[in-house]
Amino acid sequence: MTVLNNQATTATDSLPPPGSGESVNKTTTDSLPPADSRERVKEFMRQLQDTICNRLVELDGTGTFREDEWEREEGGGGRSRVIREGTVFEQGGVNFSEVWGKNLPPSILKQRPEAAGHGFFATGTSMVLHPCNPYIPTVHLNYRYFEAGPVWWFGGGADLTPYYPFAEDAVNFHLKFKEACDAHHPEYYPVFKRWCDEYFYLKHRQEMRGVGGLFFDYQDGTGKLYRGPHQDGPAAVYSEKVGDVKTRSWEELFAFIQDCGKAFIPAYEPIVKRRREMKYEERERQFQLYRRGRYVEFNLVYDRGTIFGLQTNGRTESILMSLPPLVRWEYAYHPEPNTPEAELYETFLKPQDWANWNTVTS
Amino acid sequence: MTVLNNQATTATDSLPPPGSGESVNKTTTDSLPPADSRERVKEFMRQLQDTICNRLVELDGTGTFREDEWEREEGGGGRSRVIREGTVFEQGGVNFSEVWGKNLPPSILKQRPEAAGHGFFATGTSMVLHPCNPYIPTVHLNYRYFEAGPVWWFGGGADLTPYYPFAEDAVNFHLKFKEACDAHHPEYYPVFKRWCDEYFYLKHRQEMRGVGGLFFDYQDGTGKLYRGPHQDGPAAVYSEKVGDVKTRSWEELFAFIQDCGKAFIPAYEPIVKRRREMKYEERERQFQLYRRGRYVEFNLVYDRGTIFGLQTNGRTESILMSLPPLVRWEYAYHPEPNTPEAELYETFLKPQDWANWNTVTS
Structure with a gap:
């Protein structure tokens, strides 16, 4: 274990051993990945972890990251970084990993049966930040890349979970990711925003986890943009209306993912700066601890990343680094009417068109 | 909502409407349930809830139960009772429910496909207590009964989750349930104790939830005692060695369940009385909050009752009443060697023969 200050460590690169992946054969030549696809994506994922960690340390002012490098017995490993008891961040984890192996996990095979019988390679960076101040939202980011024989795809996204209702924060977050999307395809944001609303949903609570952001998976540059399980949901319906999108190459998708990664700091940093000096009392703290319970429920009951892991x-x-440092459950809690807590439930935990929200009149 | 003091409310009984269940046809006449099976089991489950709540209120001294009666849209309902911020119990829930309907949940159909196409009836009482004092263990109890067409069974058990290692507590808990078992069949305890060790296991932590107790399911009085999924585990191996057990009638199994229910107070009360005056410091409190995280992980990731619900x-x-009131997660925590916390991990979170433990030399 090494302690990171404002400097990222440069760990020795270790590529998957020869033969752990397999040669790529795909009928659509457009979407063939380059020979060094895994190395390039992995390098991007590591750099994304470094860039984000460095910026978070600056933003926090006092906290630093502890780093653990680890190896996975079946192949691969990662760098886990945790910041604790900072000025801004009560706890945060930024994790890079690359794994490879012979046997695909059942959660993947179910979705992509054509990947069966092939060795797989997966790399990704994921992050969850739990701020001290209840006025600063919790935030999550995850980008990942997967190859198995002839099959490859990118997935990921970012979503914001506020405790108190500030429309301008939700708007800023959505607009920055919309910009990143729009630079690559006009239909990315409308589909991936709806997919995010669908994914970060707690069915047993009939609540969204927060105000959403972007979510996408199985993006291989072909066919329809939505590849999720709910064929009657708003994301599927919208994607169906858009129809098959012109095939995009591996390079185009990788460029898109990189821009999504770069959008995180401009999407989140202004929110932190606006909220971090706001005074709060025990009431706000208790509500934050209570709402953190929903984060635990979502991650342990629904989150595919957790299940895959x-x-x-x-x-x-x-x-489980994504779980909050301190959490409260309370039987049958309901917010008082006409309070900020009630406004969170009524407006912010339901799908909204944040990119077109009028913050002046709201 | 009504507030319960030391008095249990007497809610109006409401039996499943005619036609919601179905006539019972089974080849083994020995194990036919009586015509009033559902009413009798339900009445027992309600009384068990009353008896336990009354005793817990006495034991706590200051806390009382809040009661919510609720109805289930598809059929049935229940009484949920919660005690909060008592002297002994930081939070506790004791829940009675009876549900019926036409469509069996997939988790049941997977285990008992012969129940397909029949209406079902299920009733049960479940309880989780989270004490304030870290020296008092958390405890869980659940008994349930299920009927669907020709199929019926009893299930349930009780298990203890200490935060600090007191062998005499684990021994007392196991001995009381062993007595209840032994009065009905000499092989119940050896099989159901092993099944409990197997069930309350966190695979991703490679830890047991606590010191176990009893766990059983699908008990219809026929065949082998173990009916769980792990055919190579110690419970299955032991049960296989015992072989098919002489068929027991519905009445015999119901009598067994009732004795298990009655064993709870003698199993748990002496532990509370021994530990409740023990002074503790911030260290013990923090360890308790941390270990409560495992309870959350188990209930949300593995618990079949939660998934069924x-x-x-x-x-x-x-x-979700079973979740603790306050919980802490800490990245990469390990107890210091030669501490009570380390002893918990080394001895108490591994299967032990508590019924034959020598508390004098331990």
């Missing part, structure tokens, strides 16, 4: 014999401490 | 459109607040 546990199924692939991932490193438990890194997978 | 969420799948059958159960009442979320009642299902």
Whole structure:
């Protein structure tokens, strides 16, 4: 274990051993990945972790990241970084990993049966930040890349979970990711925003986790943009209306992912700066601890990243790094009417068109 | 909502409407349930809730139960009771429910496909207590009964989750349930104790939830005692060695369940009385909050009762009543060697023969 200050460590690169992946054969030549696809994506994911960690340390002012490098027995490993008891961040984890192996996890095979019988390679960076101040939202980011024989795709996104209702924060977050999307395809944001609303949903609570952002998966540059399970949902309906999108190359998708990664700091930093000096009392703290319970419920009951990690014999401490440092459950809690807490439930935990929200009149 | 003091409310009984269940046809006449099976089991489950709540209120001294009666849209309902911020119990929930309907939940169909196409009836009482004092263990109890067409069974058990290692507490808990078992069949305890060790196991942590107790399911009086999924585990191996057990009638199994229910107070009360005056410091409190995280992880990731409840459109607040009031997660925590916390991990979170533990030399 090494302690990171404002400097990122430069760990020795270790590529997957020869033969752990397989040669790529795909009928659509447009979307063939380059020979060094895995190395390039992995390098981007590591740099994204470095860039974000450095910026967060500056933003926090006092906290630093502890780093654990770890290896996975079946192949691969990662760098887990955790910041604790900072000035801004009560706890945050930024995790890079690359894993490879012979046997695909069932959660992947279910979605992409054509990947069966091939070795796989997956790399990604994920992050969850739990701020001290209840006026600063919790935020999550995850980008990932997957290859198995002839199959490859990118996935990921970012979503914001406020405790108190500030429309301008939700708007800023959405606009920055919309800009990143629009630079690559006009239909990315409308589809991936709806997909995010659908994914970060707690069915047993009939609540969204927060105000959403972007979510996408299985993006291989072909066919329809929505590839999720709910064929009757708003994301599927919208994507169906758009129809098959012109095939995009591996390079185009990788460029899109990189821009999404770069959008995070401009999307989140202004929110932190606006809220971090706001005074709060025990009431706001207690509500924050209570709402953090929903984060735990979502991650343990629904989150595919968590399930994938546990199924692939991932490193438990890194997978569960996303859980908040302190959490409260209260039986049958309901916010008082006409309070900020009630406004959160009524407006912010329901899908909204944040990119077109009128913050002047709201 | 009504507030319960030391008095249990007497809610109006409401039996499943005619036609919601179905006539019972089974080849083994020995194990036919009586015509009033559902009413009798339900009445027992309600009384068990009353008896336990009354005793807990006495034991706590200051806390009282809040009661919510609720109805389930698809059929049935329940009484949820919660005690909060008592002298002994920081939070506790004791829940009675009876549900019926036409469509069996997938979690049941997977285990008992012969129940397909029949209406079902299920009733049960479940309880989780989270004490204030870290020296008092958390405890869980659940008994349930299920009928669907020709199929019926009893299930349930009780298990203890200490934060600090006191062998005499684990021994007392196991001995009381062993007595209840032994009065009905000499092989119940050896099988159901092993099944409990197997069930309350966190695979991703490679830890047991606590010191176990009893766990059983699908008990219809026929065949082998173990009916769980792990055919190579110690419970299955032991049960296989015992072989098919002489058929027991519905009445015999119901009598067994009732004795298990009655064993709870003698199993748990002496532990509370021994530990409740023990002074503790911030260190013990922080360890308790940390270990409560494992309870959350188990209940949300593995617990079949929770999954069944969420799948059958159960009442979320009642299902998640088992979650602790305050919980802490800490990245990569390990107890210091040669501490009580380390002893918990090394001895108490591994299967032990508590019924034969020598508390004098331990």
